[in-house]
Amino acid sequence: MATSLSTTGCVGSSFYGSWGTSIVGEDYTLLAKSVPSQVRIGRGKPVRLQPMMKNINEGKGIFAPLVVVTRNIVGKKRFNQLRGKAIALHSQVITEFCKSIGADGKQRQGLIRLAKKNGEWLGFLA
Structure with a gap:
């Protein structure tokens, strides 16, 4: 993010967005809708993606x-x-x-x- 010092002595920013809608509200719904819920493999039927909660260290570790x-x-x-x-x-x-x-x-x-x-x-x- 670029910052500049204005003539009044305040630090300016190139950020013009709003913090209030960064993750909640319309932006989040738009993001959620853009993620596909089904994937086509070859020419077959669409396969629904299953949500997965996995351990990032799965298969790793001494035990x-x-x-x-x-x-x-x-x-x-x-x-x-x-x-x-x-x-x-x-x-x-x-x-x-x-x-x-x-x-x-x-x-x-x-x-x-x-x-x-x-x-x-x-x-x-x-």
């Missing part, structure tokens, strides 16, 4: 191969149930730790987010 093999053996549904129970238990441990040292809720949430980030990095969420 990722073990997690993938376990998921394939146990089955995806049962594996996700076990993973959910393990995550809940770990969150309870973090909560009890925070209570014992007198940390507030904001610090507890920060520790839980850090645990999730570390789990992704190590490959537990592969």
Whole structure:
């Protein structure tokens, strides 16, 4: 963004847009409508794109191969149930730790987010 110093001593800018409509309102709807919801492959029927929430470190991390093999053996549904129970238990441990040292809720949430980030990095969420 180019800036210039005007004669009044104020810094001017080449930005002429509005901050209020940068992501909300009409601009967002226009952007959302411009993204295709279907893609044609060759001459066949259009294929609907599925929204995906993926771990950016999927398949990476020291424990990722073990997690993938376990998921394939146990089955995806049962594996996700076990993973959910393990995550809940770990969150309870973090909560009890925070209570014992007198940390507030904001610090507890920060520790839980850090645990999730570390789990992704190590490959537990592969």
